[in-house]
Amino acid sequence: MGFVHVYTGNGKGKTSAALGLALRALGHGMRVYIAQFLKGMDYGELHSLKRFENVTLERFGRPKFIHGKPDEEDVRLAMEGLNRCREVVSSGEYDIVIMDEANIAVFLGLFSVQDLLEVVAKRHERTEVVITGRYAPEELIDVADLVTEMVEIKHYYSKGVQARKGIEY
Template sequence: MKGYVQVYTGNGKGKTTASLGLSVRAAGAGLKVFIGQFMKMGDYSEMKALKKFSDLITIEQYGAGRFVKGKPSPEEIKSSREGLERIKAVVASGEYDLVIIEEGNVAVMVGLFSVQELLDIIDSKPEHMELVITGRGADLKIIEKADLVTEMKEIKHYYQKGIQARVGIEK
Protein backbone atom coordinates (compact mmCIF):
# COMPACT_ATOMS: atom_id res chain seq x y z
CA MET A 1 0.00 0.00 0.00
CA LYS A 2 1.32 3.45 -0.91
CA GLY A 3 1.50 5.98 1.90
CA TYR A 4 0.65 9.65 1.48
CA VAL A 5 1.29 12.90 3.34
CA GLN A 6 -1.71 14.45 5.07
CA VAL A 7 -1.87 17.87 6.73
CA TYR A 8 -4.59 18.95 9.16
CA THR A 9 -4.39 22.69 9.77
CA GLY A 10 -6.58 25.75 10.41
CA ASN A 11 -7.91 27.60 13.42
CA GLY A 12 -10.88 25.31 14.02
CA LYS A 13 -11.18 22.48 16.53
CA GLY A 14 -10.55 18.92 15.38
CA LYS A 15 -7.00 18.57 14.05
CA THR A 16 -5.71 16.38 16.87
CA THR A 17 -9.04 14.59 17.11
CA ALA A 18 -8.91 13.71 13.39
CA SER A 19 -5.35 12.42 13.59
CA LEU A 20 -6.07 10.34 16.69
CA GLY A 21 -9.19 8.93 15.06
CA LEU A 22 -7.05 7.90 12.11
CA SER A 23 -4.58 6.23 14.49
CA VAL A 24 -7.37 4.15 16.03
CA ARG A 25 -8.65 3.21 12.56
CA ALA A 26 -5.13 2.19 11.51
CA ALA A 27 -4.62 0.11 14.67
CA GLY A 28 -7.98 -1.56 14.05
CA ALA A 29 -6.61 -2.65 10.68
CA GLY A 30 -3.46 -4.03 12.31
CA LEU A 31 -1.21 -1.15 11.22
CA LYS A 32 1.63 0.03 13.43
CA VAL A 33 1.33 3.70 14.49
CA PHE A 34 3.75 6.23 15.96
CA ILE A 35 2.51 9.57 17.32
CA GLY A 36 4.95 12.30 18.32
CA GLN A 37 3.29 15.23 20.07
CA PHE A 38 5.27 18.47 20.05
CA MET A 39 4.75 21.19 22.66
CA LYS A 40 2.74 18.86 24.88
CA MET A 41 3.51 17.13 28.14
CA GLY A 42 1.01 15.57 30.46
CA ASP A 43 -1.53 12.84 30.90
CA TYR A 44 -4.17 14.02 28.43
CA SER A 45 -7.26 11.86 27.95
CA GLU A 46 -5.99 10.66 24.56
CA MET A 47 -2.80 9.40 26.23
CA LYS A 48 -4.86 7.27 28.58
CA ALA A 49 -7.05 5.91 25.78
CA LEU A 50 -4.22 5.12 23.38
CA LYS A 51 -2.37 3.12 26.05
CA LYS A 52 -5.08 0.49 25.50
CA PHE A 53 -3.61 0.04 22.00
CA SER A 54 0.01 -0.10 23.19
CA ASP A 55 0.74 -3.16 21.06
CA LEU A 56 0.10 -1.12 17.87
CA ILE A 57 0.22 2.58 18.87
CA THR A 58 3.27 4.29 20.35
CA ILE A 59 2.78 7.85 21.58
CA GLU A 60 5.52 10.16 22.84
CA GLN A 61 5.46 13.80 23.93
CA TYR A 62 8.12 16.41 23.28
CA GLY A 63 7.37 19.52 25.23
CA ALA A 64 7.67 21.35 28.50
CA GLY A 65 3.93 21.26 29.13
CA ARG A 66 3.46 25.01 28.92
CA PHE A 67 1.87 27.04 26.14
CA VAL A 68 4.51 28.59 23.90
CA LYS A 69 3.84 32.30 23.60
CA GLY A 70 6.59 34.48 22.23
CA LYS A 71 10.05 32.96 22.43
CA PRO A 72 10.15 29.24 23.39
CA SER A 73 11.96 28.36 26.61
CA PRO A 74 15.31 26.55 26.48
CA GLU A 75 13.53 23.51 27.97
CA GLU A 76 10.92 23.57 25.17
CA ILE A 77 13.64 23.93 22.51
CA LYS A 78 15.67 21.04 23.96
CA SER A 79 12.65 18.74 24.18
CA SER A 80 11.56 19.62 20.63
CA ARG A 81 15.04 19.05 19.19
CA GLU A 82 15.16 15.62 20.86
CA GLY A 83 11.67 14.89 19.55
CA LEU A 84 12.62 15.92 16.03
CA GLU A 85 15.60 13.56 16.08
CA ARG A 86 13.35 10.78 17.37
CA ILE A 87 10.81 11.40 14.58
CA LYS A 88 13.61 11.33 11.98
CA ALA A 89 14.79 7.97 13.36
CA VAL A 90 11.24 6.56 13.44
CA VAL A 91 10.61 7.58 9.82
CA ALA A 92 14.01 6.27 8.70
CA SER A 93 13.37 2.92 10.40
CA GLY A 94 10.35 2.26 8.20
CA GLU A 95 8.89 0.09 10.96
CA TYR A 96 5.66 2.12 11.29
CA ASP A 97 2.80 2.27 8.81
CA LEU A 98 1.45 5.60 10.10
CA VAL A 99 3.48 8.41 11.68
CA ILE A 100 1.69 11.43 13.12
CA ILE A 101 3.59 14.62 13.90
CA GLU A 102 1.20 16.40 16.25
CA GLU A 103 1.57 20.20 16.32
CA GLY A 104 4.42 19.98 13.81
CA ASN A 105 3.10 23.03 12.01
CA VAL A 106 2.96 25.08 15.20
CA ALA A 107 6.45 23.94 16.19
CA VAL A 108 7.71 25.38 12.88
CA MET A 109 5.64 28.53 13.34
CA VAL A 110 7.16 29.29 16.78
CA GLY A 111 10.69 28.45 15.64
CA LEU A 112 11.31 25.13 17.42
CA PHE A 113 12.60 23.73 14.14
CA SER A 114 12.64 24.88 10.53
CA VAL A 115 10.16 24.21 7.76
CA GLN A 116 13.09 22.69 5.84
CA GLU A 117 13.58 20.08 8.60
CA LEU A 118 9.91 19.12 8.30
CA LEU A 119 10.20 18.98 4.50
CA ASP A 120 13.26 16.74 4.87
CA ILE A 121 11.20 14.32 6.97
CA ILE A 122 8.53 14.26 4.26
CA ASP A 123 11.20 13.59 1.64
CA SER A 124 12.71 10.75 3.67
CA LYS A 125 9.37 8.99 4.24
CA PRO A 126 9.37 5.39 3.01
CA GLU A 127 6.92 4.66 0.19
CA HIS A 128 4.57 2.58 2.38
CA MET A 129 4.36 5.06 5.28
CA GLU A 130 1.43 7.43 5.78
CA LEU A 131 2.60 10.69 7.36
CA VAL A 132 0.24 13.13 9.07
CA ILE A 133 1.26 16.60 10.25
CA THR A 134 -1.15 18.61 12.39
CA GLY A 135 -1.32 22.11 13.78
CA ARG A 136 -2.56 25.51 12.76
CA GLY A 137 -0.46 27.74 10.57
CA ALA A 138 0.86 25.15 8.11
CA ASP A 139 3.64 26.66 6.00
CA LEU A 140 2.80 26.98 2.30
CA LYS A 141 5.78 24.74 1.45
CA ILE A 142 4.29 21.96 3.61
CA ILE A 143 0.87 22.46 2.02
CA GLU A 144 2.40 22.24 -1.47
CA LYS A 145 4.33 19.06 -0.59
CA ALA A 146 1.34 17.28 1.00
CA ASP A 147 -1.00 14.95 -0.87
CA LEU A 148 -4.04 15.83 1.26
CA VAL A 149 -4.65 19.06 3.18
CA THR A 150 -7.65 19.66 5.40
CA GLU A 151 -8.27 23.07 6.92
CA MET A 152 -10.39 23.12 10.06
CA LYS A 153 -12.26 26.41 9.91
CA GLU A 154 -13.76 27.85 13.05
CA ILE A 155 -17.27 29.13 12.45
CA LYS A 156 -18.47 29.21 16.05
CA HIS A 157 -16.92 27.94 19.29
CA TYR A 158 -18.26 27.93 22.85
CA TYR A 159 -14.80 29.00 24.03
CA GLN A 160 -15.86 32.49 22.89
CA LYS A 161 -18.48 32.37 25.67
CA GLY A 162 -15.81 31.62 28.29
CA ILE A 163 -16.22 27.83 28.37
CA GLN A 164 -12.91 26.20 29.26
CA ALA A 165 -11.50 23.00 27.74
CA ARG A 166 -13.35 19.98 29.15
CA VAL A 167 -11.81 16.65 30.07
CA GLY A 168 -12.75 14.00 27.52
CA ILE A 169 -13.91 16.54 24.93
CA GLU A 170 -11.09 19.07 24.36
CA LYS A 171 -8.42 17.61 26.62
Protein backbone atom coordinates in the same frame (compact mmCIF):
# COMPACT_ATOMS: atom_id res chain seq x y z
CA MET B 1 2.39 3.80 -1.06
CA GLY B 2 2.34 6.23 1.86
CA PHE B 3 0.94 9.72 1.53
CA VAL B 4 1.45 12.97 3.47
CA HIS B 5 -1.59 14.43 5.26
CA VAL B 6 -1.76 17.92 6.76
CA TYR B 7 -4.55 18.88 9.17
CA THR B 8 -4.42 22.61 9.84
CA GLY B 9 -6.60 25.67 10.45
CA ASN B 10 -8.00 27.56 13.41
CA GLY B 11 -10.91 25.17 14.03
CA LYS B 12 -11.13 22.35 16.54
CA GLY B 13 -10.42 18.80 15.41
CA LYS B 14 -6.91 18.54 13.95
CA THR B 15 -5.50 16.19 16.56
CA SER B 16 -8.86 14.44 16.82
CA ALA B 17 -8.80 13.71 13.07
CA ALA B 18 -5.27 12.33 13.29
CA LEU B 19 -6.19 10.15 16.25
CA GLY B 20 -9.30 8.94 14.42
CA LEU B 21 -7.08 7.82 11.56
CA ALA B 22 -4.80 6.10 14.07
CA LEU B 23 -7.79 4.30 15.61
CA ARG B 24 -8.91 3.11 12.19
CA ALA B 25 -5.40 1.85 11.36
CA LEU B 26 -5.06 0.08 14.72
CA GLY B 27 -8.33 -1.71 14.00
CA HIS B 28 -6.64 -3.24 10.96
CA GLY B 29 -3.56 -4.31 12.93
CA MET B 30 -1.38 -1.53 11.58
CA ARG B 31 1.46 0.01 13.61
CA VAL B 32 1.17 3.68 14.58
CA TYR B 33 3.75 6.11 15.97
CA ILE B 34 2.63 9.44 17.45
CA ALA B 35 4.99 12.27 18.35
CA GLN B 36 3.36 15.11 20.24
CA PHE B 37 5.18 18.42 20.10
CA LEU B 38 4.46 21.11 22.72
CA LYS B 39 1.99 18.89 24.57
CA GLY B 40 3.22 18.04 28.02
CA MET B 41 -0.11 18.29 29.82
CA ASP B 42 -2.36 15.36 30.73
CA TYR B 43 -4.56 14.70 27.69
CA GLY B 44 -7.19 11.93 27.57
CA GLU B 45 -5.65 10.25 24.53
CA LEU B 46 -2.60 9.36 26.63
CA HIS B 47 -4.75 7.04 28.72
CA SER B 48 -6.75 5.60 25.81
CA LEU B 49 -3.76 4.80 23.62
CA LYS B 50 -2.16 2.71 26.39
CA ARG B 51 -4.86 0.11 25.69
CA PHE B 52 -3.48 -0.66 22.22
CA GLU B 53 -0.48 -2.84 21.48
CA ASN B 54 0.50 -1.44 18.09
CA VAL B 55 0.84 2.22 19.03
CA THR B 56 3.81 4.16 20.37
CA LEU B 57 3.30 7.68 21.69
CA GLU B 58 6.18 9.92 22.64
CA ARG B 59 5.90 13.49 23.88
CA PHE B 60 8.32 16.32 23.27
CA GLY B 61 7.09 19.26 25.29
CA ARG B 62 6.83 20.59 28.80
CA PRO B 63 3.63 20.60 30.88
CA LYS B 64 2.98 24.28 30.16
CA PHE B 65 2.07 26.48 27.23
CA ILE B 66 4.73 28.57 25.56
CA HIS B 67 3.91 32.21 26.12
CA GLY B 68 6.10 34.59 24.17
CA LYS B 69 9.45 33.40 22.91
CA PRO B 70 10.34 29.71 23.40
CA ASP B 71 13.38 29.06 25.56
CA GLU B 72 16.32 26.71 25.00
CA GLU B 73 14.55 23.78 26.68
CA ASP B 74 11.56 24.11 24.33
CA VAL B 75 13.89 24.10 21.33
CA ARG B 76 15.87 21.13 22.70
CA LEU B 77 12.72 19.05 23.25
CA ALA B 78 11.32 19.89 19.82
CA MET B 79 14.59 19.01 18.09
CA GLU B 80 14.73 15.76 20.06
CA GLY B 81 11.24 14.96 18.76
CA LEU B 82 12.09 15.90 15.20
CA ASN B 83 15.20 13.72 15.26
CA ARG B 84 13.16 10.83 16.65
CA CYS B 85 10.59 11.31 13.87
CA ARG B 86 13.42 11.29 11.32
CA GLU B 87 14.43 7.82 12.57
CA VAL B 88 10.87 6.53 12.75
CA VAL B 89 9.60 7.67 9.33
CA SER B 90 12.53 6.13 7.50
CA SER B 91 12.56 2.84 9.43
CA GLY B 92 9.52 1.22 7.81
CA GLU B 93 8.56 -0.07 11.27
CA TYR B 94 5.36 1.99 11.40
CA ASP B 95 2.51 2.23 8.91
CA ILE B 96 1.44 5.67 10.12
CA VAL B 97 3.52 8.39 11.75
CA ILE B 98 1.65 11.31 13.30
CA MET B 99 3.57 14.49 14.08
CA ASP B 100 1.04 16.26 16.28
CA GLU B 101 1.46 20.05 16.47
CA ALA B 102 4.58 20.02 14.27
CA ASN B 103 3.15 22.99 12.37
CA ILE B 104 3.04 25.02 15.58
CA ALA B 105 6.62 24.00 16.35
CA VAL B 106 7.64 25.46 12.99
CA PHE B 107 5.52 28.58 13.57
CA LEU B 108 7.22 29.17 16.94
CA GLY B 109 10.68 28.64 15.45
CA LEU B 110 11.47 25.46 17.40
CA PHE B 111 12.69 23.95 14.14
CA SER B 112 12.56 25.12 10.54
CA VAL B 113 10.12 24.19 7.82
CA GLN B 114 13.14 22.89 5.90
CA ASP B 115 13.95 20.54 8.82
CA LEU B 116 10.36 19.28 8.75
CA LEU B 117 10.38 18.81 4.98
CA GLU B 118 13.61 16.80 5.20
CA VAL B 119 11.93 14.41 7.65
CA VAL B 120 8.91 14.04 5.36
CA ALA B 121 11.16 13.44 2.34
CA LYS B 122 12.98 10.60 4.13
CA ARG B 123 9.82 8.63 4.87
CA HIS B 124 9.68 4.97 3.98
CA GLU B 125 7.73 4.41 0.74
CA ARG B 126 4.78 2.79 2.52
CA THR B 127 4.70 5.05 5.61
CA GLU B 128 1.76 7.45 5.85
CA VAL B 129 2.75 10.73 7.55
CA VAL B 130 0.23 13.01 9.26
CA ILE B 131 1.21 16.51 10.41
CA THR B 132 -1.16 18.59 12.52
CA GLY B 133 -1.33 22.10 13.90
CA ARG B 134 -2.40 25.58 12.98
CA TYR B 135 -0.35 27.69 10.58
CA ALA B 136 0.82 24.94 8.22
CA PRO B 137 3.60 26.49 6.14
CA GLU B 138 2.97 26.82 2.40
CA GLU B 139 6.07 24.74 1.66
CA LEU B 140 4.53 21.82 3.54
CA ILE B 141 1.14 22.28 1.91
CA ASP B 142 2.87 22.18 -1.48
CA VAL B 143 4.43 18.73 -0.84
CA ALA B 144 1.41 17.23 0.96
CA ASP B 145 -0.93 14.81 -0.78
CA LEU B 146 -3.94 15.67 1.38
CA VAL B 147 -4.56 18.97 3.16
CA THR B 148 -7.60 19.59 5.34
CA GLU B 149 -8.24 22.96 6.92
CA MET B 150 -10.44 23.01 10.01
CA VAL B 151 -12.29 26.34 10.00
CA GLU B 152 -13.85 27.70 13.16
CA ILE B 153 -17.32 28.96 12.41
CA LYS B 154 -18.57 28.99 15.98
CA HIS B 155 -17.00 27.90 19.27
CA TYR B 156 -18.27 27.92 22.83
CA TYR B 157 -14.92 29.31 24.02
CA SER B 158 -16.22 32.70 22.86
CA LYS B 159 -18.90 32.36 25.56
CA GLY B 160 -16.23 31.84 28.21
CA VAL B 161 -16.41 28.03 28.36
CA GLN B 162 -13.08 26.61 29.52
CA ALA B 163 -11.43 23.47 28.12
CA ARG B 164 -13.29 20.41 29.38
CA LYS B 165 -11.83 17.07 30.42
CA GLY B 166 -12.56 14.38 27.84
CA ILE B 167 -13.65 16.91 25.22
CA GLU B 168 -10.76 19.36 24.70
CA TYR B 169 -8.09 17.53 26.66
